[in-house]
Amino acid sequence: MSSPDLSEFHDTFFDEAQELLQGMEQTLLSLDPESPDHESLNAIFRCAHSIKGGAAAFGVFDDLVSTTHKLENILDLVRNGKMPLTHEAISVFLKAKDVLWDLVQAYREQNEPGSESARELLAMLQQLSEAKPAEAKTATQSVSGQAVQPIKTAVAQEETPPEKPATTPDVVIPEGEKLLKVTLFDVSEKDRLSLHNEMGIMGTHIRQSSSGNEHYYWLSSALPPEDIIAVCCFVIDESQIKVEEDKPVAQLPSTEVPEQMAVTPEPVPTPVPATLSSSPVVEPTPGPTPAPASAPVLTAKTVSAAPVKQALPKTAAASKESGTIRVPIQKVDQLVNQVGEMVINQSILMQANQSLDPIAHASLIQDIEHMGSALRTLQEAIMALRMMPMDYAFGRFPRLVRETAGKLGKQIELITKGGGTELDKGLIERMIDPLTHLIRNSLDHGIEMPEKRIASDKDPVGKITISAQHQGGRIIIEVIDDGAGMDREKLINKAIEKGLPASHNMTDDQAFMLIFEAGFSTAEKVTDVSGRGVGMDVVKRNIQELGGLTQIESEKGKGTTIRISLPLTLAIMDGMTVQSGKERFVLPLSHIVECLQPSSDQIRILEENKALLLLRGEHLPIINLWEIFSIPNTERDLEKSIIAVLQVGKSRYALAVDQLLGQHQIVVKNLETHFKRVPGVSGATILGDGSVALILDAAAILEQNRLGLMPYGSGFNSPVLQQERV
Template identity: 40%
Template sequence: MNMDLQRFHATYFEESREGLDAMEAGLLAMDGGSTDPEVINSVFRAAHSIKGGAATFGFEKMASLTHVLETLLDEIRGGKRAITSGAVDAMLASVDVLRTLLAEAEHGKPSDQAAVEAAMARLQQELGSAPAVAQAKAAGPEPEGWKIAFAPAPSLFMTGNDPLRILRELEQLGDLDVTAKLDRMPDFPQLDPLEACIAWDLGLRGKVPRSAIDDVFAWVVDDCELDIQPQLPAAAPATGAGATSAQGRQAAAAVAAAHVGEAETSIRVSVDKVDALINLVGELVITQAMLKQCTSGMDPTQAERLFAGLDLLERNTRDLQEAVIGVRMLPVDAVFRRFPRLVRDLSTRLGKQVRLQTIGEGTELDKGLIEKITDPLVHLVRNAIDHGLELPEVRRQAGKDETGTITLAASHQGGHIVIEVADDGRGLDRAKILAKAAERGLQVPENPTDAQVWDLIFAPGFSTADQVTDLSGRGVGMDVVRRNIQGLGGEVQIESAPGKGTRVVIRLPLTLAILDGMVVSTGGEILILPLSHVLEALQPEAEDIRTVAGEGRVLRVRGEYLPLISLADTYGYHGGGRESLVVVVEGDGQKLALEVEELVGQQQVVVKNLEKNYRRVPGISGATILGDGRVALIVDVGGLARMRQVQKAA
């Protein structure tokens, strides 16, 4: 697959640095006597993330070291070994070495190979196996060349690997003769660019250790046919093969040159600088709103040029804001590309056959959201494989394909990005969930709908698993998933059908910086309703408002009864007049009718974090500064829906 992953390197380097810092902090806590499973899990997750990215990008030394480190951590968190000072020392030393390997990958600064081997040996010693260096010496002198037959599986590309990368790495070990075998190549109309169809006969000349070759193929051994044979010193490659080698090196150099050319068309900018630029644009938006507010009482005929200039400023400000935010936008593939390896490892471990399907990988999302959505998605995918998909024999008896399908999909819908995690497994067990809820004493509505039953899964600590495994949640539950998503201004819903599978839908704002809002007044105060949640505004008739037992006040809108909520009462405002207008909004999959006094207008607002600057307020997602300098709160529509559900349950 001709995919240039260079544009994702900066994200990986940044995340790896953060991961190494988290690992060091966690290891120091473990060294201090902490046995908190979440601390151990956080170190394990960081090592696992660094390893997965390193394997994808071809940073083999980093991937090999973190693989051994991850194994040691997995045994500690699985209770197979105690936390010893020797193990912590070895892991801390490996963190130091990983930092040098990261610098080597990012800046080309050579790492100390002796230190790398020493760190690997210490980890292997802790695992109870002989150090790799000693094994290599015991094996005797290496031959002077190798013959390698390499036939990638058609699905190799889908695991994030590339044969061209493997050839480049082999060429760094010694002179490489390359012969492409095209007998599996289909005719052009049948050619699938997502399938590997070229095999290779390779001749590697030089005193290269077998272990070095094994390292190159370490991440594809299960996705190819591979035969490595020592070559006698007198063996010489055929002329044709030599010519192919020259052509192969020329092709590799051409690809590398193309990559350099592409890199020269872009620059890497610190995220802090981009954030500072976004903040400045936000201040410009506020200033533009202030100017508009100041001129609201002026006669347009007397200040025609001023009003024309303000209109132009508004258009330019919006264009500038969209351009700057676009700098922070990354394809959601930056998250999706982590999952092929995860799915493969878990399915093998659980004895299940799993097919991963991704849709909409090019859909763009704010970098800050991408960084924070990864852990919830990892948990959902693990749950889908562990709890959702059945074993092959069970699926066969049910008349299903033995291979289950996990689908990751992303799309833009209005002002949101929608991410779905779906499986075609057994589906949720309604009766089992209700029984577990009764056992835990959870409040359940009378004759609950399926949606209300599925919502019980998000209760803290809720699980229907018959036995706890190290795969079930990996230290986080569905309540943490929802809390993390809600912290990003998003919503999560579950849909399920027995025997057909489960679908988890996550809705997130495109960015957390600036949003389009409807400005309303109520109780003498100004509030902002996110326009992406607003469906319509209307003036209700008295006969359309009723009171229903167990539901409170409701409003009839075209035959549908919606909960009627007074914003003034909700937030404790008592300085206004009568709320005579209604804005219909939708959040968390529920429609609400919000009573307000006046619709002031529509404008872009800059979102400020209220929790960071003040404290968390239920039903409020943030704050903004209006053109007249006043602070207005931004309504959390999904939070209002959840507050109402809690009140009903109580």
């Protein structure tokens, strides 16, 4: 019989493997070599074992299986106290995670996996394994933080089976674990050999015995019976296994000794050498290898990583799979596009709705409104499918901070807040690179060396905090360090030296924003971390392309905060349609503070086409929309215009338009894909009558007017504000 084609499960395995590797990295970074958590070590081992088992099940990922197997052996020595855990060992394990990730990615892309990095890793692992092992007892106490209670068994070593029936064992079960009796029915020799290895993984193997076609295992384990069943169902059917909680024989009256405990254990096959494991383990014969529970408890999601059988039996653990489902991102994007088309059609209906007689067509108008409400709910539900927690990005940075701080000789602690805050998946992925640059900048330029911090009465361990939170219809991401802060005069002098537009009359905000200028750097020498003057300008440009804003707050000697404001999604948004002349535009509703028609005493004319709006004691520069795009036949009298007050970060300004046409949802279309990039425009949309309207970029308009880049310029170019310009 030919083996089943498992290629359809490859993508599922790749996804699960990469999730396990991410979990492994996070757990490794949280380990303290001085007193490592025993459960964390077990979790890391189970991750490696699950990947190896899943890969072996397919029979075509040989490099991944062999590399993971070697890593698994070393991790087994560490978790069982036969090898000390050091900072160097953790670095090797992190390197192993990178190599395994590359192997998984190569197999996913159907490329030949690179063997050079794998060979280097195997050499590093071999070096670790040849290191002098610590005393088992001392290491075990160090790992667990306390002495482990001994477990006395009738069969202390399974290498030499007893010649006489087993006597009643005196078993002491550690706190938090239970004695489980596992019974296998009508299991072939090959399957039993495969399951023998898993018994040692899922708990402490107390003893085993057989009676006819039944095989018995006693385990001391913290896993629930359904999880053990789920693992065994990789190899055998659910009907062939039974797991029940048993009592240690020491707790039973002598007359209640179970009959099967007196059965002579059958000989056990030759085990793996003791250097690979502290417990008797039998290497299974070639063939599919089952994957055990992933840390800390097995779920059906992990079971699907190695689909040895076409159908998974319905166990208690497997039933959890109904809670989640994997859907390719392309299908979600198709849904988003379709709901976008429905929003456009809804706009067309609403446009036609306005021409209907509200009395004669009351029922139709009501139905259209109900459909619009239902569509809004549908749109929000579908957009939620693309939302992911910020932990997806934050989880990458502990490794970055650990390794970069080591290179720089600094002591730095990374703190993350608001990791559960959700953002569109596309935005998160495009924000990873800018955030990486910002964190590296804080590591190199922000946090001081330990001796310098001590001299300044600071904690020698610097802190970098990354936080995310929702604010209105946007998400605010902050990168905060408690380092030296920014030196305003040093920044300005360096900018003038490089020929950048700067002056000593600049505000603090303008001076701090100089770090985002291309080619600007205050580093004394170029390192592999920073100093070339590239990166920060790319950060600002990438954030602007996402419709985001960047702000900097800094205090010399105290630290720096870089704040990024982003829309929650780039697909569908609420907007206000405005008109200037015969042209229509859309303003993002999240930027609009208020709209008004100004009176004569609110307008301060400075000179032709340059004016300020006096609003509740604050003077706001007025930017004419017709000036930005040179629109003819527009209303030039500001008293007859409509003013939209826009908020961009901490700055506010007034945009003068001819009229407001209404507020509604719009579908954002990328203008660069179909045309080209237009200054002051973030995208385009289709209105209800089928015409195209440009979506205004409030931040870009403010920035270009501040720099005098608009065709005519306005408020920011006035003599009153000239000295404030960069």
